[in-house]
Amino acid sequence: MATNNKKGSLLTFVDSMFVVAGEMIEQNxxxxxxxxxxxKFGYIGVFDGCGGxxxxxxxxxxxxxxxxxxxxxxxxxxxxxxxxxCAADYELSSNNIKNICDSIKDNLERELKIFESSSATAxxxxxxxxxxxxTASMILFTSNKTEMYAAYIWAGDSRGFLxxxxxxxxxxxxxxxxxxxxMENLSNDSxxxxxxxxxxxxxxxxxxxxxxxxxxxxxxxxxFFAYFSTPMEFEFMIIDSMLASDSVETWKSQLANYIKxxxxxDFTMGxxxxxxxxxxxxxxxxxxxxNVLYTKYISKLADMSDEEKVNLWNDYKKNYxxxx
Amino acid sequence: MSxxxxxxxxxxxxxxxxxxxxxxxxxxMVKNNALHFFNDVTQAMARKNKTxxxxxxxVVAFRDxxxxxxxxxxxxxxxxxxEQTADFERCVNSIEAFGGGDDPEDGLEALGYAxxxxxxxxxxxxxxxxxxxTDATTHDLGFGASAPNYPSRMAKTFDELTAWWGDCQNSGYxxxxxxxxxxxxxxxxxxNVISDTWDNVIHFPSVAGKGxxxxxxxxxxxxxxxxx
Numbered sequence: 001m002a003t004n005n006k007k008g009s010l011l012t013f014v015d016s017m018f019v020v021a022g023e024m025i026e027q028n029x030x031x032x033x034x035x036x037x038x039x040k041f042g043y044i045g046v047f048d049g050c051g052g053x054x055x056x057x058x059x060x061x062x063x064x065x066x067x068x069x070x071x072x073x074x075x076x077x078x079x080x081x082x083x084x085x086c087a088a089d090y091e092l093s094s095n096n097i098k099n100i101c102d103s104i105k106d107n108l109e110r111e112l113k114i115f116e117s118s119s120a121t122a123x124x125x126x127x128x129x130x131x132x133x134x135t136a137s138m139i140l141f142t143s144n145k146t147e148m149y150a151a152y153i154w155a156g157d158s159r160g161f162l163x164x165x166x167x168x169x170x171x172x173x174x175x176x177x178x179x180x181x182x183m184e185n186l187s188n189d190s191x192x193x194x195x196x197x198x199x200x201x202x203x204x205x206x207x208x209x210x211x212x213x214x215x216x217x218x219x220x221x222x223x224f225f226a227y228f229s230t231p232m233e234f235e236f237m238i239i240d241s242m243l244a245s246d247s248v249e250t251w252k253s254q255l256a257n258y259i260k261x262x263x264x265x266d267f268t269m270g271x272x273x274x275x276x277x278x279x280x281x282x283x284x285x286x287x288x289x290x291n292v293l294y295t296k297y298i299s300k301l302a303d304m305s306d307e308e309k310v311n312l313w314n315d316y317k318k319n320y321x322x323x324x
Numbered sequence: 325m326s327x328x329x330x331x332x333x334x335x336x337x338x339x340x341x342x343x344x345x346x347x348x349x350x351x352x353m354v355k356n357n358a359l360h361f362f363n364d365v366t367q368a369m370a371r372k373n374k375t376x377x378x379x380x381x382x383v384v385a386f387r388d389x390x391x392x393x394x395x396x397x398x399x400x401x402x403x404x405x406x407e408q409t410a411d412f413e414r415c416v417n418s419i420e421a422f423g424g425g426d427d428p429e430d431g432l433e434a435l436g437y438a439x440x441x442x443x444x445x446x447x448x449x450x451x452x453x454x455x456x457x458t459d460a461t462t463h464d465l466g467f468g469a470s471a472p473n474y475p476s477r478m479a480k481t482f483d484e485l486t487a488w489w490g491d492c493q494n495s496g497y498x499x500x501x502x503x504x505x506x507x508x509x510x511x512x513x514x515x516n517v518i519s520d521t522w523d524n525v526i527h528f529p530s531v532a533g534k535g536x537x538x539x540x541x542x543x544x545x546x547x548x549x550x551x552x
Contacts, residue, residue, distance in 0.1 A: 024371070024372045025371055025372065051546070051550035052547060052550035055546040055547045055550050057542075057546075065546070067550075123528070123529050124526065124527065124528055124529075125511070125519045125520070125526075125527040125529060126505075126507070126519045126525035126526045126527040127522065127523045127524060127525050128504065128523075128524050128525055128526045129526055129527075177492045177500070177501075178492070178500070178501060186448075187448045187449070188501060189448075189449050189450070189501050189502070190501050191501065191523070191524065227331060264331060264372065264374045265372070
């Protein structure tokens with residue numbers, strides 16, 4: 001599913017683009033992803049099939065669940081959509097972000113409906129059932145050679161972030177019934193209110209970020225961020241594993257090994273690094289942030305009560321939500 | 325950074341079982357499903373690397389207050405599993421299909437008992453799951469109110485029962501995030517209204533008199549374990 005078309009001008013700005021992914025049950029992971037780098041635009045997206053809502057299995061599709069099919073079809077559909085988007089030479093701007101979201105929604109809905117129409121009608125009813133449900137968290141980006149311009153597009157509770165030397169910034173907002181902050185949502189376990197599905201009854205949210213000369217786009221399913229005791233640990237994992245690596249390849253391995261110690265779910269994280277030129281320069285840029293994270297937050301967590309962790313989070317979150 | 329931190333899962337389940345005569349052909353399957361739920365759900369969760377820390381189950385066996393008198397409703401406390409497995413099995417195995425009178429049964433009263441369970445409020449991730457097995461539609465609430473053993477604290481109307489279930493604006497007697505209702509029931513009064521209007525419901529419609537065996541049991545277990 002993943003492609004990496006390494007040619008064209010955007011590549012001079014993008015240092016690396018990769019996905020780290022794993023599944024709890026081999027061959028049945030309900031996460032998916034796709035990514036592609038074109039001459040003018042880049043795209044990276046992750047999808048988390050909603051297993052409880054889409055647990056129905058389809059005999060005509062290798063007995064896979066609706067959740068599995070939805071996330072994988074969505075990943076492929078987005079790759080196809082992105083290639084057409086690049087070929088059409090559209091603009092990525094706040095003026096046409098609504099049109100872009102509408103176009104993506106139409107494509108996802110159309111492809112999922114094909115699977116729905118070719119399957120036996122489900123007798124199962126109720127508010128907790130959907131045909132082919134999945135979250136989606138996607139980042140479309142372009143550059144003017146000196147700074148990046150990115151559109152975060154999402155439905156559900158998979159998240160998009162921007163990591164800079166100032167720290168991690170959560171760009172997306174979870175589509176859940178009882179919306180707390182990122183710390184509260186670790187234990188709130190609230191119901192999804194919006195997700196990609198075959199009946200088309202969903203919306204794609206969007207948010208545009210611009211102006212950063214260098215940074216790291218991160219998009220992840222909840223298996224990557226929802227199993228820590230605090231949101232700070234997610235940022236620390238990314239930076240700590242980077243500093244413990246000597247190349248992008250070892251960074252990927254470090255990230256996978258790191259998250260496996262914590263997660264209880266399929267996990268997928270897409271990463272796009274831009275503006276640093278070399279891995280050595282990237283690491284150097286994050287030494288200070290790593291020190292701040294460790295001394296101010298991470299080193300204190302082990303002996304802290306839940307209340308003390310919340311106090312620490314309240315300090316951290318001013319930066320985490322700095323774009324709001 | 326250490327990885328000692330672990331998310332805990334506490335699960336309460338209430339099994340509402342139609343024990344009227346029409347269930348005779350399928351009651352053993354329902355009982356069997358109830359008895360295996362603990363192992364099947366915990367194994368399904370273990371495959372996803374999740375462990376249930378505390379699991380409790382409760383049984384509500386229902387019939388018809390007018391037709392069945394003192395046998396209309398059997399309500400137990402929660403059994404902690406696996407510690408009280410033997411007691412739970414004895415309780416489930418004691419359920420026999422008889423009585424019921426006319427076709428609709430008092431399933432809404434059973435649901436009322438289930439919703440007002442003494443739910444476990446502890447744990448980081450909680451699930452409070454009600455499973456209803458029946459092949460019959462329901463009477464209106466209060467149909468059997470003339471029976472001497474009819475519960476005085478029961479919801480008076482369907483709207484009140486709906487309020488007991490709650491929604492995102494007004495929480496009821498069951499945790500809004502944790503609650504799940506699985507219906508194995510006909511697509512008729514009042515199950516169809518619950519299916520269409522209550523939140524957090526999965527409805528596997530059954531055909532009256534045809535049993536409940538048409539659904540893939542593995543899918544049902546997956547539905548539950550995937551929502552935990």
